[in-house]
Amino acid sequence: MEIAKTIQSVRSLVKAARSKSKKIGLVPTMGALHIGHISLIEAAVKQCDFVVVSIFVNPTQFGPGEDFEKYPRPLDADLKICRKTGVDVVFVPTQEQMYPAENLTWVNVEKLTELLCGQSRPIHFRGVTTVCAKLFNIVAPDVAFFGRKDAQQAIVVRRMAADLNMPLEIVICPTVREPNGLAVSSRNKYLTEEQKKDATLIYKSLQKCREMIDDGTTDSETIIAEMRKILSQAPSIEIEYISIVDAETLHNLDKIAGKALAAVAVQIGPARLIDNILMDASKK
Numbered sequence: 001m002e003i004a005k006t007i008q009s010v011r012s013l014v015k016a017a018r019s020k021s022k023k024i025g026l027v028p029t030m031g032a033l034h035i036g037h038i039s040l041i042e043a044a045v046k047q048c049d050f051v052v053v054s055i056f057v058n059p060t061q062f063g064p065g066e067d068f069e070k071y072p073r074p075l076d077a078d079l080k081i082c083r084k085t086g087v088d089v090v091f092v093p094t095q096e097q098m099y100p101a102e103n104l105t106w107v108n109v110e111k112l113t114e115l116l117c118g119q120s121r122p123i124h125f126r127g128v129t130t131v132c133a134k135l136f137n138i139v140a141p142d143v144a145f146f147g148r149k150d151a152q153q154a155i156v157v158r159r160m161a162a163d164l165n166m167p168l169e170i171v172i173c174p175t176v177r178e179p180n181g182l183a184v185s186s187r188n189k190y191l192t193e194e195q196k197k198d199a200t201l202i203y204k205s206l207q208k209c210r211e212m213i214d215d216g217t218t219d220s221e222t223i224i225a226e227m228r229k230i231l232s233q234a235p236s237i238e239i240e241y242i243s244i245v246d247a248e249t250l251h252n253l254d255k256i257a258g259k260a261l262a263a264v265a266v267q268i269g270p271a272r273l274i275d276n277i278l279m280d281a282s283k284k
Helices: 007-018 035-047 075-084 124-139 148-163 186-190 193-214 220-231
Strands: 002-004 024-029 050-055 089-091 143-147 169-173 237-246 259-268 271-280
Touching: 002 007, 007 024, 007 050, 007 089, 007 124, 024 035, 024 124, 035 050, 035 075, 035 143, 035 169, 050 075, 050 124, 075 089, 089 124, 124 143, 124 148, 143 148, 148 169, 148 259, 148 271, 186 271, 193 220, 193 237, 193 259, 193 271, 220 237, 220 259
Parallel strands: 002 089, 024 050, 024 143, 050 089, 143 169
Antiparallel strands: 237 259, 259 271
């Protein structure tokens, strides 16, 4: 496994692999790798001949007062995971490599970024799409892998790639959960054991949503009210939003028909947690 710290070095390594007709896969991460990331890496190793994992805590997707400074950065542990899972190159750029001067050019996906998490994090997705565009330009992968847990991010990045005719495929992999249902996240490390127990109510609320739809309920307001009851069982949970939206446009649905995304964002202690499930009301 190679460790590339500069744009020039990772490009040289990818160029050498491509000269041997290898299919290039990219897993963009901010490090603090967990079993969710490992599932993405495993998918990349299975589908591609040469896998690059990027580890970069991207400052432009954090807003004022968010957790950029304290975001976990266990690089040695991350490198061990990459080595064990069969990664070919780990790209670990510095902030100076990625943003050598004041950034004046941004990639902005409209409409999709104004809903859900975009309501409380107005600059977040601009930072995500810009850094992803940079990584796609630097690594030039054939395929890039993202997790379903960050559903809005995955949908936004896929739309960016399509709208800008980027020559790569975006693969969205299933959410990985703890045995208790909690979606695996680097920010789970911020939680106490009691807070982790409270956080299991997030997935329970989403399961309730699926159960109600399966039983024939199509009114979003009714379903959201029941989800809110479940989340309100824990005083530590501050609900940011509970939404049921169209799975492509992310517009709120009054009545559920066809493919829908139920999405939740909450604050528990120092951690902002998100989760979601995809549903198809047309399939009974």
